[in-house]
Amino acid sequence: MPTTRQVSLASRPETAVLPENFMMLDAATPPLGDGDVLVRHIYMSVDPYMRGLMNDGGVAYAAGFEIGKPLFGRVIGEVAESRNADFREGDFVYGMLDWAEWSVAKGGESLRRVDPALAPLSYFLGTLGFPGLTAYVGMMLIGKPKEGETVYVSAASGAVGQVAGQLARIAGARVVGSAGSDEKVRFITGECGFHDGFNYRIAPTVLEALRLHCSDGIDVIFENVGGENLDAVLAHANPFARIAVCGMISQYNLAEPYHLRHVKEVVSKRLNMQGFVVRDHAHLIEQFIEETAGHIADGRMAVAEDVMNGLDNAPAAFIGMLAGENFGKRVIQVGQDPNAF
Ligand SMILES: NC(=O)c1ccc[n+]([C@@H]2O[C@H](COP(=O)([O-])OP(=O)(O)OC[C@H]3O[C@@H](n4cnc5c(N)ncnc54)[C@H](OP(=O)(O)O)[C@@H]3O)[C@@H](O)[C@H]2O)c1
Incomplete structure (x- = not known):
């Protein structure tokens, strides 16, 4: 199993988020159990709601990040190995996964397949996500x-x-x-x-x-x-x-x-x-993707995204997004995208 770099929570911000609130760690990915999938991460989403999860107690609708543990958020990746009948090696998937280069995901509700023929993979974290x-x-x-x-x-x-x-x-x-x-x-x-x-x-x-x-x-x-x-x-x-x-x-x-x-x-x-x-409306996502991919393909909807590179830049990408440095949907590319030209 690969070792992975992770972005973990070092301390909780009092007001503005600071670089020292994060720490980079190297960890072993655990062996796959029945139903598990090894995911090679390609794009990670950088979202404002993560600021609330850095506070003690999180937010009203979700528990917060734990000190010393990796942050997590929405990630697009490729299945590298699978012990789950619903996912095959080479599938592109989407899930709430650690801020890391690799992770072991449970299948089921937590992981969803994405179709790279429909749109660039990163769009599934933004306009199509x-x-x-x-x-x-x-x-x-x-x-x-x-x-x-x-x-x-x-x-x-x-x-x-x-x-x-x-x-x-x-x-x-x-x-x-x-x-x-x-x-x-x-x-x-x-x-x-x-x-x-x-x-x-x-x-x-x-x-x-x-x-x-x-x-x-x-x-x-x-x-x-x-x-x-x-x-x-x-x-x-x-x-x-x-x-x-x-x-x-x-x-x-x-x-x-x-x-x-x-x-x-x-x-x-x-x-x-x-x-x-x-x-609360997650059940609408597939229907939404279908309709909105149509708007993009027909030229009715423009997309601006702001892609930064490298897991080590994730804390700066997050701090910058909260300050308005991003132009469009901010994502971090942490691995090679085989569909990108
Ligand atoms: N309710 C939900 O389920 C849900 C889900 C996703 C997001 N959200 C909320 O939707 C909002 C937008 O999120 P997003 O993911 O689309 O992020 P985003 O707009 O792509 O990035 C955040 C933007 O907020 C603006 N901003 C930051 N500080 C500001 C300030 N003091 N005054 C005015 N604008 C400021 C900046 O743009 P400018 O350069 O234009 O200032 C920055 O680029 C956030 O409030 C987020 O919490 C809610």
Whole structure:
């Protein structure tokens, strides 16, 4: 069995995540038992929810990482050896696996085969993976945009945001996005076909920017950021607007959370504000992949991904993503992709 390098949790961050919160270890992969599969990792997903799992006690819907143990997340890999009748050597698979070069996975529900003929393998961690499904759940099941309505998406060039905005555009809505650089805004208003966008880092305030870019108010909000962004959204929401609360990335590293000033608008405007977690909708993934692969193949949906190389760069990739360094879905390539040109 191969030895594997792993990214483990050295300590818990107090506020911002630091390089010293991680440690690199070499470990032996255990022998395969009945039903086990040896997976050679190719791509690892770098996701904001992992920040919550670094805290003591994790988050309301999942236990946290353990100190001294490898971090884990969504991984695409190739089956190198199998003692499971459902998986053969050479299959490409997807599962919640360690941040490592190799791992031994249980088959069953925890591992799913992916079809490399459908799209580049890394897409199954982004637009065709759980970030894409997150966008679908928030936009189509909660936001339900209608033709002619105004939709606003924050963190709009990111893994979830780019799909959320494009789904609303396909549904016929007028879509406005915000992002943290002019290049990101050019991507959403260019390739992604958003109708308008702004760079929140140079706007005087999000409140002012929304007054300008959503002058008819907002009917559907896809909230990825929280804090000042959510406050401004509450101020500009139209009566009966739907707010899909997907994430609050501006808050994850803060010791003291932002206090909303416009929260009373939820009552006076009769807003429908709903938080959600994608794992509750995991059963929709196969149907989602089929539909969305069609959008990509037909040129209706653009994809931006940000691939970094090498397991040793994983901590920096994660810290950088939380600070907005990524342009699109951030993944780390840790092994050779035989399907890449
Ligand atoms: N509910 C669920 O099931 C679920 C599932 C997946 C993700 N999420 C949430 O969805 C959101 C987006 O996740 P993602 O995977 O698509 O990540 P992402 O957008 O690809 O990457 C994170 C982005 O957040 C933005 N950001 C960071 N700090 C910010 C701040 N203080 N203010 C405004 N923007 C900031 C940065 O973009 P800019 O340069 O544009 O600032 C950064 O690139 C996160 O809140 C995440 O927690 C929720």
